[in-house]
Amino acid sequence: MKKFKPIMWLFLFGSIWGINEVFLGEILYRNDIQNSSVILTAMALFLLAISRGMINKPGSSALIGTFAVLFRLANTAPSYCHLLGIFLLGATFDVFSSMLIKNKEQAPLRWGAAGMLSAFVSNALFALLITYVFRYEYWIVGGFSKVSHHIFISGSIITVIAALLVPLGFFVGKNGGTLFDRRPRWSYTGTIIGSIALWTVAMFLG
Numbered sequence: 001m002k003k004f005k006p007i008m009w010l011f012l013f014g015s016i017w018g019i020n021e022v023f024l025g026e027i028l029y030r031n032d033i034q035n036s037s038v039i040l041t042a043m044a045l046f047l048l049a050i051s052r053g054m055i056n057k058p059g060s061s062a063l064i065g066t067f068a069v070l071f072r073l074a075n076t077a078p079s080y081c082h083l084l085g086i087f088l089l090g091a092t093f094d095v096f097s098s099m100l101i102k103n104k105e106q107a108p109l110r111w112g113a114a115g116m117l118s119a120f121v122s123n124a125l126f127a128l129l130i131t132y133v134f135r136y137e138y139w140i141v142g143g144f145s146k147v148s149h150h151i152f153i154s155g156s157i158i159t160v161i162a163a164l165l166v167p168l169g170f171f172v173g174k175n176g177g178t179l180f181d182r183r184p185r186w187s188y189t190g191t192i193i194g195s196i197a198l199w200t201v202a203m204f205l206g
Contacts, residue, residue: 006055007063008191013051014067015198017044021068021086022076022202038154041089041123042161044068045115048093049166053173058098065090075202081136085126092125093118101170108167115166116159123155 020043028036048061068086072079096114101107127150131139139146 005188005191006057006060008188008195009055010051010060010063011067012191012195012198013047014064015071015195017047017064017068017086018071018075019198019202020044020047021072021082023205025082026076035154035157037085037150038158038161041085041119041158042165044086044089045093045119045158045162046165046169048090048118049111049115049169050173050176052093052097052101053170054176056097056101059094061094061097062091065093071199071202075199080134081130081138084130084134085122088126088129089118089122092122096121108171111167111170112163115162118166119158119162120155123158124151127151 021040024043025036025040027033028039033039048064051064052061065087068090069083072083072086093114096117100110100114100117127139127147130136131142131147
């Protein structure tokens with residue numbers, strides 16, 4: 001069972017991210033809440049940081065993003081705009097975490113830098129790709145002003161938030177992982193039950 005622990009944890013974190021996108025995201029966008037994407041991105045970065053504090057391996061954050069994409073795709077109408085944003089955030093966080101955080105040492109400045117770079121770069125990549133490569137109509141209509149606002153305004157806000165949330169997430173994950181290692185049976189059982197519960201809730205309420 002021990003060799004399956006990393007994938008089980010990653011699947012759980014991806015499911016948490018996914019259900020957050022499905023339900024909280026729906027509420028935020030339906031009510032036209034300002035900076036909805038910033039709120040969702042901040043929560044996702046916090047989850048990614050916790051998971052990276054627990055399992056600091058290259059590819060782990062991208063895999064969480066993939067699981068979140070699959071969760072959202074399976075439990076709500078496909079919105080390729082949101083799916084792209086989720087995947088890009090997971091992938092960029094993976095790249096910068098792998099570059100800057102090679103072990104679990106106490107390095108809050110590096111943690112913060114990884115979060116800030118991930119937040120800004122993923123935001124910029126998303127706006128540029130969705131507008132000029134995939135040519136999503138909603139973004140094309142908004143034009144360069146929408147793209148620049150997303151990159152420099154929303155991007156700056158989430159970058160500042162990431163500087164605070166990501167080090168906190170790494171700290172929680174680093175210490176939480178040690179705690180769960182002391183109770184492996186409870187850890188495995190809770191992970192499995194939690195994942196099943198999230199998918200079941202989404203299936204009946206989605």
